[in-house]
Amino acid sequence: MTTRLIVKNLPSTCTEQQLRKFFEKYGQISDASLKYTKEGKFRGFAFVGFLDESSAANAISKSNQTFFNSKRLTVEECRPFGDANKPRAWSKYAKDSSAFKRAHGQEGFDESEKSDASSEPLAKKRKNDEKLDQFLEAKGFAVEKEVKLSKDKSEEAKKLMAELMEGIEGDTSLSLIFSGLPSSAKGKNVKEWLNPIRVKAMKIARNEDVAAAFVTFNRPPDVRRALQKDGQFLGGFKIGIEKTETPEPEQEIHEEHGEEMESREKEEETVREKILETGRLFIRNLPYATKEDDLQFLFKNMEKYRKCKWLLIRRLEAAKDSPL
Template identity: 50%
Template sequence: MSRLIVKGLPATMTEPKLRAMFSERGTVTDCQLKYTREGKFRRFAFVGFDNERDAEDARHHLDRTFINASRIEVEVCKPFGDETKPRAWSKYAKDSSAYQQLNPSGTEEKTSKYQPAAKKSKIDPNKDPKFAEFLEVQNKTGLFTPKEDDEQQVEATDDLIVQLLRGVSGDTKLSLTFRGLPPSVKQKSVKEWLAPIRLKAMKIVRNEVEAAAFISFNRMPDVRRALQRTGEFLGGFKVEIAKVPTSGGSGAAAAEEEEPEAPEDRKTENEKITAAILDTGRLFVRNLPYVCTTETLESLFSTYGEIADLTLVVDKKTGKSKGFAVVTFVFPENAAAAYAALDGTIFQGRMLHLLPGEEKRDAPNGGSAFPDADAKSSFKKQKDAKVKANAGQSHTWNALFLGANAVADTLAAKLNTTKAALLDADGGTSAGVRMALGETRLVRETRDFLLANNVSLDSFSRPAAKRSDTIIIAKNLPAGIAADELRRMFQRYGDVGRLLLPPEGGISALIEMNRAEDAKKAFKALAYSRLRTMPLYLEWAPGDVFGAQAEGAAKPQSASRK
């Protein structure tokens, strides 16, 4: 496994120190120090590496070593739900006996049906004056009872909720309260933690100990999905999510409204999640390492079936992953198999969390994703939108496709004549013959230019060849277009690596984007769009379009016509 658990850390340990210590053994993808809700360090942490070899090397060299005066233990972290994982013993773990002793309320409810409640052994200070006097003497020395401290913290949390609900009126069925957040939490952090759930509005109040939030959603399914996140951790703080208590109504009705939903059985919950995945065939993957790439993610999920689409969300400034992605399978059964096998497993040092992906909202009922293709649009607009939506599904054009109008314009410019004179039928040959000869000449020049730039023309003759996700073929370009104009058009969606356009008469071009995500955006936005007076045809180039010689060679300069 590529994820380690480090125990026995000193109380003064910080995340930068621990990360620097383990970074000497490899690339650290995750480093989390664990704290209680009150902010007390629990003296253990999780450290993730991008590969198992570095993790094993770190465990071998750092296990049973000393940090200051504390000897640490470095062990391999077990995946979520692993039956071989040792039983928890900490008082902060719900499944430990220490936690049950400190929180007997959960077990009392189970035994109350079968046996009478035990007699209270605690002494009430209001009824025993000697015990009250004893507490008064202890408090003079600066001591206080733990119960008093707990009550003060509960009152502080309740004060936050009161501040949140101050001024709230109307229907609050689509709103929830979040308590137990880190005191320095930002709205951006909460949005990323709840992704892909979409928020409508958010209000945060805080004190020195914790923060609380009032969040409104657009749909009831989003509310139910957010409620399932209760008990999870954000920045080392356990977050409690609850419905907004209603202010009106009778006591019985209000109590029923405020009562939280009973937790569902794990098996039933998995059945619901699997059913949702079978409906869409999409998976939302989060908690990915920031060094993750589209290629590594595709190699992980492709073992379970053919992938129709994979979108890894990246930061535009750094080009690195933001930590979540959406994977769409051709067959929904493969998506369900991937969920069952990968949810809770460790990938590049982080524990994957898979959720059912929502169906694309921009194309309901099999319609188009473009606003001008609704029911009121003309048949022509609907057809154009459908063609544009299916542009990237297969290759439908010759790689060296030349439009007749562009051929005529280019030949006229080369021969220093007008297009009317070129198409004049009074000469010795017909206009069709002259156009065919001119098109043959342009195709030959384009082939020679591509071969000179180490482009493998044989790759275009293999329809079943794997397509590149960064190289795009642009065809049906208008005559006289310059490489700089074409580059500026694609640079609006990301950095352009290289662009091949024949210096004279080029009406087909190869554009390579530096990132696959930017290439997808450019392809979706520009396919079948109007360039000057002509539609722009785009196609994904074969994966081996640039031969082996081009990999080690310097990138050729894009030619442009003056």
């Protein structure tokens, strides 16, 4: 038995955090991933991995056919491709499922079940057929596009980031850049993927292949929680999350701080010179019960002490006579 399970018939509002909380009582979870379409729509099933087989078996025996919110779950062992005991595909997004064939037509996919020799040229033809790809994308089927690694891609990525960061100024400490999003992704899809993290504002830039988003949050804890989702998948696309780099004028700050210190020192020197010219001292923050005799006793050993002028302002005398 494997340690990886497939959980079917999950509610559309399910999140990874809720899924982990539901299964963590059966054992320590190694990973959990919800599956989405290319458009970011949740497909209603997920994979959950445990660290040992006993925990996985315990999860199947105790959670299969139980309810998650209002949905009755089907929890099964995840079997590898080619396994004879692997259950038949049921999702409308899988080629082998009857739901997919009903949605796209049985005849159009019978040719794929022929021998490998006859199917290889057809597969190559499908990859190069742009009209067929557009038709499949309109029907919600994920089409694998050939990725060409060239200088044009890096230039397009730079243009996309430049378009995204255009007009953004000020403090960006609570903002993150999301890269690698599907080109059809909308703000609603990103917010659902980040749920329950709240988003304050969002800006999306896209090209023909991918999209990028500049997302601003309300609090620093939300930023830290969003960074933990770096490397996770949204609709089959691996999302990269990074902080925004805003160059700070450090030299100007130090110069301003140095000017303030110099002005304070000059002000203190002028005050000190005035005090030395008069030969008098001003003593503040004395206790309320201080008397002139106390000050004379304190300064009696000073050679330059000649006269102590007593000035005591009793601000609390009026408050003593007033009722509380």
